Amino acid sequence: MPGTLAVTGAGGFLGWHLRVLARSLGLPEPILVSRADLASAQRLAGLIKGVDRVIHVAGVNRGEPSEVAEGNVALARQLCAGLRACTTPPKRVVFANSVQAGNGTPYGDGKAAAAVLLAETTRWFGSQFDDVLLPNLFGEHGRPRYNSVVATFCRLLADGGAPQVDADRELDLLHATDAAALLLGEPAPGGECDTTRRTVRQLADQLTGFAATYRRGEIPALTDRFDVRLFNTYRSHLAPAAVPLSRHADARGALVEAVKVHAGGGQTFCSSTVPGVTRGQHYHLAKVERFVVVRGEAEIRMRRVLHDDVVLFRVSGEQPALVDMPTMWAHDITNVGGGELTTLFWANDLFDPARPDTYPEAV
CATH class of the missing domain: 3.40.50.720 (NAD(P)-binding Rossmann-like Domain)
Known part of the structure; x- marks a missing residue:
């Protein structure tokens, strides 16, 4: 070394x-x-x-x-x-x-x-x-x-x-x-x-x-390491954004389509966060990661590593939006509401504790 x-x-x-x-x-x-x-x-x-x-x-x-x-x-x-x-x-x-x-x-x-x-x-x-x-x-x-x-x-x-x-x-x-x-x-x-x-x-x-698929909020087919990195390269030329999702509601409740992936699955998980608590404070070198708040109020912040400017999004389960994390950008999510925050996360690959592709970094 x-x-x-x-x-x-x-x-x-x-x-x-x-x-x-x-x-x-x-x-x-x-x-x-x-x-x-x-x-x-x-x-x-x-x-x-x-x-x-x-x-x-x-x-x-x-x-x-x-x-x-x-x-x-x-x-x-x-x-x-x-x-x-x-x-x-x-x-x-x-x-x-x-x-x-x-x-x-x-x-x-x-x-x-x-x-x-x-x-x-x-x-x-x-x-x-x-x-x-x-x-x-x-x-x-x-x-x-x-x-x-x-x-x-x-x-x-x-x-x-x-x-x-x-x-x-x-x-x-x-x-x-x-x-x-x-x-x-x-x-x-x-x-x-x-x-x-x-x-x-x-x-x-x-x-x-890639661009045509991603404009619809969908993840294109990422069949190998090269595809993932080429897709992340394209994403780096887009300004970070919170993209509104359609919320379909009726007497039974509501439905939101959060992740559509072409030719691949990845890993989806859900977390609850009590008021005032922050999750994240890290970055990834290659992982494609999506956040969708489904209940509660949150602030999502991100900052390009070795740069100073912080991008902030206020998101809510009442008006769901997807926020994709750019690679090599530190990011976190904080519960800023009065109740429990529920967030859906999706990543393009299965979590491997031996190679987590997660590096601590305060936003």
Whole structure:
């Protein structure tokens, strides 16, 4: 298990996933290295002096060809200058490289040249260098038209548009949390760090199907780990919401259809909560979870991990609404009424005490 960590590019897409995973595994809070820190060899040396591992995630993915090629080399050169200025160099330097390294494109050639610089520098002071070749990454809160085609398609669908495929090709895809596990040298949560191959057209069609089903408040078919993570990626581009449910009442009482799942069951459970008590205060890395209050009054709160803004919903059994928890968002539910609160919960998989995918975090 890594000890002290320093991370460049910690504010970006992969950097955020890496920090969330490190938090979930109980690792020390990483030292965050900004672009300004990288630009000063002495300041950088002071930050990374004696750390166990430096993970270099900072990079340039899009822009003018010269900016992309030179940007990745320049960032590596700055890191090397800081490493050489260290009186106690890090034990290990890990580079978030790409399978495209050396493929003749500005991005691939820039990544390859950066790897050479880092390898030579770490060899000079005797540290271990890990050159981690990552495929196309996708995951929650990716930046459209920058991080991946998946993020672009998700954003289009979330805004009511439709993906367009101009040139179809095959992609090897890896979820950003699995990429973070590789960089940290840790087992991937919930499975192996396996890539999944899809064409751009297949991605567009599957995400379009997810969006159409989910707009009805229904859960699409999630047949494997990849499907769950692709669905969670789409959900991350939707603003958290309380979606009203139809309540069918007659002289006998009332009926509410809370969960409709296509090709899968998962687990449904119900809880009662006395006034003033809060449940939850945790987050999930992959679990799809739904809350529906069927009796009483409650406040549901959620906050994206490592962010400050809290989203709050007031819900009631008299006007039922579904609230789905985004992955990597801390959430809780509090009984704010005068009587007992009854809540129905649904999750897409059976609870496994050995792998609960539940991480404590106050909202």
